[in-house]
Amino acid sequence: MAKSKPTQKPVEELTYEEALSELEGIVEALEREQNPLDEAMKLFERGQSLVAHCGALLESAQLKVQKIAGESLVEFEEESE
Amino acid sequence: MQPALFTETLTVSQVTLRIRRLLEENPELQDVWVTGEISNLSRPASGHIYFTLKDKNASLRCVMWKTDAQRTKPALQEGAAVEAHGKIAVYEPQGQYQLITNLIRPKGEGALFQEFLRLKAQLEAEGLFDPERKRPIPELPRKIGIVTSATGAALRDILNTLRRRLPLAEVILAPAPVQGVDAPPALVSVLQSPILQSSDVILLARGGGSIEDLWAFNDERVVRAVAASKVPVICGVGHETDFTLCDFAADLRAPTPTAAAELATQTTLDDLHLQITNYQTRLTDLISKLLADHRSFFSALTARLRFASPERRIQSEIQHLDGLSRRILSTLTHRIRLQVSRVDGISKRLSALNPEGILSRGYAIITRKDDGKVVATVSDAKGEMNVRVSDGKFEVERKS
Incomplete structure (x- = not known):
């Protein structure tokens, strides 16, 4: 399935969903296939950085709130109480 | 009218019992809605509620027992015009009749409720509320649409809940008035907005209020717009006990706006953390196992290599050489001894020749x-x- 794609984006540029699905693919590939050791180590290292990246994204996540204004979206400023 | 002197005399109890039967066996009085103004409202510690319903010409004593009071939690106010439902009963010790009330609603609500029931039956018959129409709510929505008032407590509750549970999400707020005559067309318009419809799930929400306040969510146009939404809708309007037609038309009904936000975030930040940790563990286990496999394969190879190595042959060659060298040595020794004894003999013969x-x-x-x-x-x-x-x-x- 998610065999290591030829054009791999740097981990830092991935969205959470992208990183998660690639991570999923790596774990499945390692579980299912007999990879040569050096390839397996590369997958493992990529997986480790994906884990770290996902963790960092979760830590720093801040709800983004936008408001529909006519045909477009604008930042929504919540009135503080 | 002259009383008949010798007819039977009834006791007070007997008379009261007859009156009681008269009233309590009359079906019209045993299931009745009575409208009037509340007065003499009293809520003693027993939990029962006592009041009198009045109009211009008459008054009616009413009681609501604790269980009904707790169940329906009526909003009662001195002077409020209400409709009370119940049955007429006689309280014999005081010779009083009263309305045993089990339901109280604001006056005029009855007509609204009739309209509500009519529309509900109609839309139900059209299949708008069919269970097969309900779509699953995405487990991990990326974009969450919110249709509510931009200034209400409902929005604050929803945003706080989303921040707490899934700050990874993006919110698309479609502000709209949620009560008054402008509310239904405004709600319909935002529900149809393509921007809103690009969300993964839509929350339609409003805080608590009277049934009139919530009426926009029973408006046929709004209900139809909810049913027509391409994206699953979670409806969280009013409180637990409030049901609107939008609740029936939505894919999921939430008791409150906060609950709607919770239902929209079945996967929370904690779940995601756990998921990542899980992947990490699997990854580490996998690579450890892989390395262990390679190590044991390697050591098996080493053992085979050692077995097949020329060392053993070398050893046996050395042994062979040793044997050869021992034989050479003994042969030489023998030959030297032979020579020595020959020299000996010659020397003896020589000495015999010495003059x-x-x-x-x-x-x-x-x-x-x-x-x-x-x-x-x-x-x-x-x-x-x-x-x-x-x-x-x-x-x-x-x-x-």
Whole structure:
């Protein structure tokens, strides 16, 4: 399935969903296939950085709130109480 | 009218019992809605509620028992115009009749409720509320649409809940008035907005209020817009006990706006953290196992290599060489001994040839004194001669 794609984006540029699905693919590939050791180590290292990246994204996540204004979206400023 | 003197006299209890039967066996009085204004409202510690319903010309004592009061939690106010439902009963000790009330609603609500039931039946018949129409709510929505008032407590509750549970999400707020005559068309318009419809799930929400306040969510246009939404809608309007037609048309009904936000975030930040940790563990386990496999394969190979190595052959060659060298050594020794004994023999034979050896057996060597010639024959012997024997020499002279 998610065999290591030829054009791999740097981990830092991935969205959470992208990183998660690639991570999923790596774990499945390692579980299912007999990879040569050096390839397996590369997958493992990529997986480790994906884990770290996902963790960092979760830590720093801040709800983004936008408001529909006519045909477009604008930042929504919540009135503080 | 002259009383008949000898007819039967009834006790107070008997009369009261007859009156009670008269009232309590009348079906019209046993299931009745009564409208009037509330007065003499009293809520003692017992939990029962006592009040009087009044209109211009009459008053009716009412009681609501604790269980009904707790169940329906009526909003009662002195002077409020209400409709009370219940049955007429007689309280014999005081000779009083009263309305045992089990439901109270604001006056006018009855008509609204009739309209509500009519519309509900109609839309239900159209299949708008069919369970098969309900779509699943995405487990991990990326974009969450919110349709509510931009200034209400509902929005604050929803945003706080989303921040707490899934700050990874993006919110698309479609502000709209949620009560009044402008509310239904505004709600319809935002529900149809393509921007809103690009969300993964839509929350339609409003805080608590009277049934009139919530009425926009029973408006046929709004209900139809909810049913027509391409994206699943979670409806959280009012409180737990409030049901609107939008609740029925939505894919999921939430008791409150906060609950709607919770239902929209079935997967929370904690779940995601857990998921990542899980992947990490699986990844580490996998690679450890892989490395262990490779290690044991490697050591098996090493063992085979050691077994197949030339070392063993070398050992056996060395052994062979050792044997050879031992044989060479013994052969040489033997030959040297042979040579030594031969030399010995020669040396013995040599010593037998030594003239000195002969002298010791009694022979003598005689040489002429003048020319030193060995006297081997009689003719050789003349003049003075030297005689040599084993331990020295002496001189002799030929006499004849």
